[in-house]
Amino acid sequence: MMRLLKLGIPLLFALLTACDSGSAKEDMVPVSLTGIDHLADHLSVQDFGVNGTGGFQAGKGGSVVCCVSLPRKWRPDLTVVVRWHITNWQGCDWESYERRVPVDRYDK
Template sequence: MVILLLVLASTGCDARLPQDEMVGVGITGIDHLPDHLSIQDFWVNGYNAFRAGQGSGTVCCAMLPAHWRPGLTVQVRWEIDNWRDKTYSMHEATVPVERYDEVGRLWVHFLKDGLVRVVSSNYGVPVDHPDNKHPVTDSIPQKEPWKMYPRSEGEPLFREVEDASKEADDGRDH
């Protein structure tokens, strides 16, 4: 092993693998959750993207390789707020980035079934892709849960639970 390293060093060869050129891209979150739930904060590979909504807000920036490669994933972390039950929960997943020919804005779909879909595209809100095993059929609700489920003055903020997307079992009618 030592001899191999000496040979490489003496010939001037670089034994490192080539690095992908990384490109900064905007991040947009799409919230497909029911009206009483919302994504108020999320992160992609540690970059805070703030609130997911209807696809109109974008923050800068996450880093993606200029060229897609098989096995490309991002780490997504998100907070689900349940405005009706006044609870929240944190979630995290390693999510594949769908194939792209040209790197573009990073669209993060938070789906009703708990899955997250990540697409890089320069062409509007991507909804479906022929290679996608989980097509987005969920609508994008037009919602403002903070208006639909207001808090009383002095009422405590959300309390953390294991999964805020599940209905609270506290005897209340929902």
């Protein structure tokens, strides 16, 4: 048993180190987000999310949700995943959507 521990612990450490060495951590910053609903009166965005951060009712843009993480430095291939649910109050139903969208260039 002791021999197994002596061999197993260094092996486990080596595996964990190998897994981490290929994943360089990007310098991320928190960014607030606001959802704005530009739909007809009988439709509304009841909740939305960006990269897993939820934003509840979009409304007219009065509330801010903290925080979505973005890289400190913008890059041309930068995208986020946006999910939202639209409720149709006249038809008493809803639909869910998801899109990967590019992030506009930013400096700060």
